[in-house]
Amino acid sequence: MEIGCLPSSPLRYVFCIFLLSSFIIQGQCRPIMLFNPSHTSFSFPNFNVKPSSEITLLGDAEVIADGESSVRICGSSPRTAGRLMYGRPVRLLQPLGPRSSVSFSSYFSFSMSSGNGDGLAFVILPRGNPLDGQWFGLSSAKGSVSRIPNLFAVEFDSAQNKEVMDINANHVGIDIESLISSKTADVSEIKLILNDGTQLHAWIDYDARSKVLEVRLSKSGLIKPSAPLISHSVDLSGLWKDEMYVGISSSSGDSSQNNVVYSWSFTSSPFHRPQHSHPVNPQAFSQNGRSSFHRRANDILDIFVALLFGTGCGAMAAALTMFLVWSLFTRRFGSTSTEFTAHPVDFGYEKISVTGGNDGFDNNIK
Incomplete structure (x- = not known):
């Protein structure tokens, strides 16, 4: 056949x-996974929403109707603290291969009123981290210099505390498992003041491939500075648990400093994306969307x-x-x-031999 x-x-x-x-x-x-569990992305161009599974307000934090539907994290009275948290856990470890961190970026706009409050901090925390009344709401006074496991924070500090070696009362610092910053920058060098009531815009970008963390700060949300205020080489892969929580935490210290967040976005991805200097316009976000x-x-x-x-x-x-x-x-x-074929074929009779029985045939079908 x-x-x-x-x-x-x-x-x-x-x-x-x-x-x-x-x-x-x-x-x-x-590797092309459009719906990847390690990819988290959300955006709040304002907070004209009721607290839900997407937003968690802790402590003194509350949504205020100021025409922009912002969140006042703290400031109702001295010695108060509050947090604005994304309500769902995020995964910051690569899903496959050796243990390594994913890349992530966050943008938020905020303001601080005058006073010697502690300021605010962008934080990534494990579940169960307590909310205390001092040090951005991250630690008690007695534990200010002790190790805080799995803590990552970028602090925008408007008070100088010698106990944690602050350089001045107008600085940005990177905190890793401690309130003593591993890297700091003087905000005065870019002619900005954190606590003069001006709305400021912050960008925090971590590139997992180069292991570089960059922080930018500007008065304008339409122009992302090309040069970072802080550029710090650090491997964050050993810091993360399987599930972490991202948010913005604040404490008022000895004053009633109002710390307000107007907009906030965050994205993480296991795929490397080259960083660039083009700005992310917060006004370009959809008013109804969450992407x-x-x-x-x-x-x-x-x-x-x-x-x-x-x-x-x-x-x-x-x-x-x-x-x-x-x-x-x-x-x-x-x-x-x-x-x-229609053409005849001649056979040479001398080449034809007749055999009998099954001699010469293999009965096995191959």
């Missing part, structure tokens, strides 16, 4: 090549690459299928034309 020739014919190799190509292309497409600009850009790129690979897979499958059909067609009809 003609089909019986397939296993021993060259078509077998074509079929094997087709399967191998399919597995290779599938392996190339596998940030970064997430939309990443998803569009992922969809484009997925379509590109899908087109390649389809083209290769179509080409191999056409070749397979053509090969079967030519083999079958070419054989038929030879079998029923």
